[in-house]
Amino acid sequence: MSDPGGGLSSLHGTPHRRFNPLLREWVLVSPHRTQRPWLGKVETLAAPSGLRYDPDCYLCPGNERAGGDRNPKYISTFVFDNDYPALLPDAPVTKITQGNLIIAESEAGNCRVGCFSPRHDLTISQMSPAELRAVVDMWKDQFVALEELKWVRHVQIFENRGALMGASNPHPHCQIWANATVPNFPARELNSFQDYTDQTNSCLLCDYLQLELQRNERVVCQNDAFVVVVPFWAVWPFETLVLSKRHIAAISDLSDSERDLLGDILRRITTRYDNLFQTSFPYSMGFHQRPTDGNAHAEWHFHAHYFPPLLRSATVQKFMVGYEMLGSPQRDITPETAAQRLAELAETVS
Numbered sequence: 152m153s154d155p156g157g158g159l160s161s162l163h164g165t166p167h168r169r170f171n172p173l174l175r176e177w178v179l180v181s182p183h184r185t186q187r188p189w190l191g192k193v194e195t196l197a198a199p200s201g202l203r204y205d206p207d208c209y210l211c212p213g214n215e216r217a218g219g220d221r222n223p224k225y226i227s228t229f230v231f232d233n234d235y236p237a238l239l240p241d242a243p244v245t246k247i248t249q250g251n252l253i254i255a256e257s258e259a260g261n262c263r264v265g266c267f268s269p270r271h272d273l274t275i276s277q278m279s280p281a282e283l284r285a286v287v288d289m290w291k292d293q294f295v296a297l298e299e300l301k302w303v304r305h306v307q308i309f310e311n312r313g314a315l316m317g318a319s320n321p322h323p324h325c326q327i328w329a330n331a332t333v334p335n336f337p338a339r340e341l342n343s344f345q346d347y348t349d350q351t352n353s354c355l356l357c358d359y360l361q362l363e364l365q366r367n368e369r370v371v372c373q374n375d376a377f378v379v380v381v382p383f384w385a386v387w388p389f390e391t392l393v394l395s396k397r398h399i400a401a402i403s404d405l406s407d408s409e410r411d412l413l414g415d416i417l418r419r420i421t422t423r424y425d426n427l428f429q430t431s432f433p434y435s436m437g438f439h440q441r442p443t444d445g446n447a448h449a450e451w452h453f454h455a456h457y458f459p460p461l462l463r464s465a466t467v468q469k470f471m472v473g474y475e476m477l478g479s480p481q482r483d484i485t486p487e488t489a490a491q492r493l494a495e496l497a498e499t500v501s
């Protein structure tokens with residue numbers, strides 16, 4: 152073979168995914184991103200400063216970003232294309248295979264950043280209903296706009312909150328990644344939803360929600376449209392799952408009042424989190440919505456996951472190492488105990 156890398160050189164500057172034949176899943180590789188400047192400024196790794204405006208923040212209104220663009224003086228939410236995206240919409244189409252074990256293909260995508268508010272210090276847990284509604288509407292508008300791009304088959308909206316989760320900037324914001332393929336976790340969930348519906352003619356998460364509401368052992372809080380539970384199979388100590396009560400597949404299916412209620416439930420669970428260890432609680436959260444591949448995906452049930460790393464206090468975190476990396480996840484505190492502790496906490500900022 153003339154190319155000892157099996158054609159791999161054609162992918163060196165291109166976002167692509169590589170197949171892991173042992174785990175049968177994909178890893179995303181973004182080699183072009185090594186050109187970005189180092190952004191992990193040490194001083195921004197501190198807890199939120201309480202500043203309404205930070206002249207050094209690249210997300211605050213009117214400020215210059217690392218790529219040289221200047222943010223408008225926005226007064227509500229603000230979305231822009233990530234200056235150093237992991238994915239590019241125009242990645243040249245390439246695919247390589249070697250012996251059915253070296254498998255890679257280029258991956259097209261969009262990476263955007265969505266600021267929740269002009270306020271540098273205003274977390275979801277502290278927002279007013281109107282401010283929360285603006286964030287929910289931003290998510291819905293982004294989902295709809297990205298879904299309209301023919302090549303986009305999955306939209307991942309997620310928030311990394313706090314330095315422990317790798318968020319180098321405390322200004323509340325989310326990321327929105329749109330891919331040409333469905334990533335590992337939603338792809339697995341899609342298979343589970345489809346199998347369950349094939350076998351029972353019902354919905355996996357509708358049925359699970361009914362069990363949780365009947366048992367009432369792991370329910371943290373609810374409103375007319377959403378329920379927060381610590382899932383029976385939770386891995387992270389205070390992991391939660393936000394389930395819509397109605398069987399819908401995407402944020403764009405929410406009614407007007409349900410969009411208000413989504414903001415309400417997210418504020419309530421994040422306030423409980425903040426009150427748990429009296430700290431601005433770090434987490435990764437994200438929505439899992441139906442693929443945007445043109446199919447209806449009636450089997451899919453809209454939900455959000457919260458994965459918080461803290462275990463016992465503001466400084467003691469759970470590590471996923473050793474057996475968790477090599478064997479399977481393990482936990483000490485039971486999901487029932489975690490749910491009880493979260494359910495007992497106040498929903499007002501203390």
Ligand SMILES: [Zn+2]
Binds near residue numbers: 204208211
């Ligand atoms: Zn800011």
Ligand SMILES: [Zn+2]
Binds near residue numbers: 354355398399451452
């Ligand atoms: Zn359902």
Ligand SMILES: [Zn+2]
Binds near residue numbers: 456
């Ligand atoms: Zn999910």
